[in-house]
Amino acid sequence: MLEQGSGQGKEKCYAGGEMGSYNPKEIEQKWQQIWEEKCMYRAEDGSPKPKLYVLDMFPYPSGDGLHVGHVEGYAATDIYSRYMRMKGYNVLHPMGWDAFGLPAENYAIKTGIHPKETTEKATRTFCKQIKSLGLSYDWDREIGTHTPEYYAWTQWFFLLLYKNGLAYKAKASVNWCESCKTVLANEQVVQGRCERCKSEVIQKELEQWFFKITDFTEDLVKDLDAVDWPDSTKLNQRNWIGKSEGALLKFPVSNSQFSIEVFTTRPDTLFGATYMVLSPEHAVIANLKSQVSNWEEVAGYIEATKKRTELERTKEAKEKTGVELKGIKAVNPATQEEIPVFIADYVLSHYGTGAIMAVPAHDERDFEFAKKYNLPAKQVICGNYPEPTCPVLENSYTGPGHLVGSGQFDGMASEEAKQKIAEFAGGVMKTTYKLRDWLISRQRYWGAPIPVVYDPEGNPHAVPEEHLPWMLPTDVEFKPTGTSPLAESKELAERTERIFGKGWKPEVDTMDTFVCSSWYYFRFADPRNEKEFASKETIRQWLPVDVYMGGAEHTVLHLMYARFFTKVLRKFGYVNFSEPFLMLRHQGLILAEDGRKMSKSLGNIISPDTIVNQYGADSLRLYEMFMGPLAYPKPWNTKSIAGVRRFLEKVWRARERVGESGDSGLDLILHQTIKKVGEDIERFDFNTAISQLMICVNAMEKAKAVSRESFEMFLKGTAPFAPHITEELWSELGNKESIHLQGWPAYSEELVKEKTIRLPIQVNGKVRDVLEVSPETSEEEARNLALASEKVRKWTEGKEVKQVIVVPGKLVNIVF
């Protein structure tokens, strides 16, 4: 940092007193306080300005405090928000806390400290850390999902779904995490392991609450077309929903009243179906018991399957297993041939009909299974259409082609045959999805209680709305036993009996925290409303969210659930749009200096506090935005922060050169800078915007003098990125109103144009000369100038020039 007062012999930097050195700590705290006092960033309800809703995925306030990864996304939306305010928008930019969740509860189990206490402490820390970054949130709208004022409405949403048949209780085989002692949604199981603690997930038969997200599958697919989201995120959602079109076909069971229905995407291969496979859980198996001659073996296999975890079933996928239902035959509805029936765990009970027709010649899995159990394969598709010959298959062929061995359909293209054969076999076309209903019950304490009570007969009843918030009891121990902690609450039990009558019992599960975060963006529109989750007027004013920023880890879970909630609200007339987030951007992961993920165990975590202390918030913001493209994963490099800090020092020093008149040579670069910075912010290309600002300040340093007007223009252009230093310099120039309330400067189309451009002259594609020419230079002129160049003539001498390519304003290429 600059030393003060030591240079006696030195020239005075500028007239009018001592120049202070750049001291971020001082000015940042000062301005943060002033902004807060003035409620500078309050979003105005009912303002005539156009609205803009810019939202960050709200954080889980963990005890570890804010992470540099949070800062990346928050800085990005803050720059965007500040810029758009300067452009005249009424910006809603709120922050809140996704406060329910397991870490606080697990901590409570260890220490006995109530989650409410740790959560609120963590929230205060987060809040303080976020405020130290100078982010322009409207703190009047702060919300926390753990407060009764908030979860009353989470419970209201549950009731809305329940009353409309979209929330139901069902016994099903569900994912159970032994370590977290709770069930999990499918979306929370990653490769057979718990998304949170990575321990193995097992299947349990339990009665649980589900939300019927599958009622909206088609809209969840279709509406993706209309939103501005990263392609990869849309693709992830589409893959998760897993739409596929095929046919339902019935295979009668010989000598019985039963038939087995299958779903297939390849009805065109029906003539090649040489056996069938049922999932071990299939309901028809019990009905056929009397006809199965090897029932003991079959029952044994079914039992063994139940015991295997999802992970085992996937891990051992290479070795397929199964058992034939001896004594049972099914009839292929196309060939009328009798074919054997198997049960095997490679067929999933919850997809399609839980049964398949096996076509070993044209399906890899069936081929594998057929090979192992010595089952016949029959080729019915020939891939090299229209070639007349068909090779003998040594493997399964899964591509398209023309039909063979399929009677009257021989020669038909497989695409065309799909529907024809389905009809021929008495089947119907059908669309199937992988997406399953959302399991929302959790056997945990720190969440929103499910607002349901049971009558003495055990039938569920909704807790009437007047009893919301249905309070989370406090008289519980934090010991995970597998049954919900709420079950031991005397208060909850008594409350239930008092209100509903003797023998009534409360639901003791809480809701998945993803339920809380599925609707929070509505609450920001009207955070203190006690009568509705948000009023119609405020929803109309603010929603949908225009820009949503968050990590790519939420491409399936949170985004899918939030979209589902919005579609539910639309269906029941609460909103008139179907997608909550019009534009979505992801911040990339910030890696440690060693290129690995930051983690406590590796001890390579960088804390934003340290950086703010050492370099200042403006430097941290600028650094994270300058690291590279927002969405990329990027390694941290503390040394590089010096670069952006130096930039700020240059900005600070530039005021020494500010006078009434300035170097007019600066105009070009200044106007180019304003143009580029604005365009880059709108594209979220913050790294190149900052580099342009650096170019501009470097030019100001070289200029003899900078006019006040130019400097102010530059400060406005820098303000969204470095709000504190620009505010300080702006006020020092004598401006009374905050720089952040100024309009975004307009650049002049005239001044942005270069007076001369560099025109490279190539000979056979190699640059041999570069000419300074006017940008208006005509094709003819450029050609003549190029051919006249001495450096060029050196290369073309004695050669016959075949062609001269002139790209006006770009280059000239002389070819011989």
Next chain:
RNA sequence: GCCCGGGUGGUGGAACUGGUUUACACGGGGGACUUAAAAUCCCUGCCAGCAAUGGUUGUGGGUUCGAAUCCCACCCCGGGCACCA
């Protein structure tokens, strides 16, 4: 296995719809200022060559006057899904 995204100096990265590769930074080296140091400013990509010059955007090929950019094949890295019939 399938589906995305990516491979550019020692490093992070720029490069608009095919037109001077390496903007802006970090680091290293050299220089200026200084008694000295810090700070600041200026120069500096790599390989081959005495030099002129040539080569150099993961590798190999193609299209083109011209390719980081388009096409084909391959290698490597990151992410997602994973028996979904």
